[in-house]
Amino acid sequence: MLSQEIMNKNKLFLLDAYALIYRSYYAFIRNPRINSKGQNTSAVFGFVNTLEEVLRKEDPSHIAVAFDPPGPTFRHLEFEAYKAQREATPEDIKWSVPIIKEIVKAYNIPVLEVEGYEADDVIGTIAKRADKNRFNVYMMTPDKDYGQLTEPHIFIYKPRYGSNDFDLLDDRRIMEKYGLSHPTQMIDLLGLMGDSSDNIPGCPGVGEKTAVTLLQKFGSIDKLLEQTDQLKGALKKKVEENSEQILFSRMLATIKTDVPIAVEEDSLTRGKKDEEAIRK
Structure with missing residues (x-):
């Protein structure tokens, strides 16, 4: 409960x-x-x-x-x-x-x-x-x-x-x-690490642990891509070469909150179930 x-x-x-x-x-x-x-x-x-x-x-x-x-x-x-x-x-x-x-x-x-x-x-x-x-x-x-x-x-x-x-x-x-500082960072997390269940590609070679580390350091994908000079070696190369894919993955991972649907909260009030219809 x-x-x-x-x-x-x-x-x-x-x-x-x-x-x-x-x-x-x-x-x-x-x-x-x-x-x-x-x-x-x-x-x-x-x-x-x-x-x-x-x-x-x-x-x-x-x-x-x-x-x-x-x-x-x-x-x-x-x-x-x-x-x-x-x-x-x-x-x-x-x-x-x-x-x-x-x-x-x-x-x-x-x-x-x-x-x-x-x-x-x-x-x-x-x-x-x-x-x-x-x-x-x-x-x-x-x-x-x-x-x-x-x-x-x-x-x-x-x-x-x-x-x-x-x-x-x-x-x-x-x-x-x-390990996020704000819930909306979940979008950037998925943008970096991808999501295999939805075929969101993310950045190749970047898993959850690395994505969290990057977000804790840079705060967002935008800040990360602005400051790739602070990265080193293979990670720097991966992020720079896949910057467009990272941004696109972030878009795919973003849940819309402005869908054109005319639903008022009161119309969702729980009603009484139709037992006869359910039995059919």
Whole structure:
């Protein structure tokens, strides 16, 4: 349960649908849930269990589920290889997504989806737009790039692998965990070290440890690129030769917070679920 000191405001939960769907599907990969028609319902089963757990344990006053749209996003248009190395979406997940959307709607929970933008961007926009005097915002996702969005009232609600427990990460904990001076440095961290899950290239030969060291010394990618004369040897060569790729990686890693979506916080008020529709 959340600590008493942060329970005096409305609780807005924003769920990253595909991140949780993939997590649910692969959690049962060795023992998939198969229904009487021979269909693999692992993703549906796991997602609904996760949703029920959140509703029961945290009792959010406001909630929404964000989905990636079909078709390319602005990142794919900018960088054709974005997420290209991922394996094709399993057919069982493709089959599950429309069902999960209908289930979410039966729970009277808004489904959010904006053409050209990922769920991260939609969640980032709503999280930053929410009135901090009225809401604590919980972004439910296992993805670390959300760390850039954290504030004292904006948290990552991160499911633990193989468990129903979670980690709650605000700006302070993100800074401690990654050795940053500000949460937005997560963007520069990913810009330097890259992110293999999203095919963000970063700077070749620069891992997390080196990226953190560089940010602690220079503060930002911009300052680093202005002062490469302070670097030595192979690292100096790598950074200078890949400066454009580093800047481009930073752009890819930046979660948008100005997505054109007309959603008011009160429209995300948790409603009563339609038990009959869910049973169907």
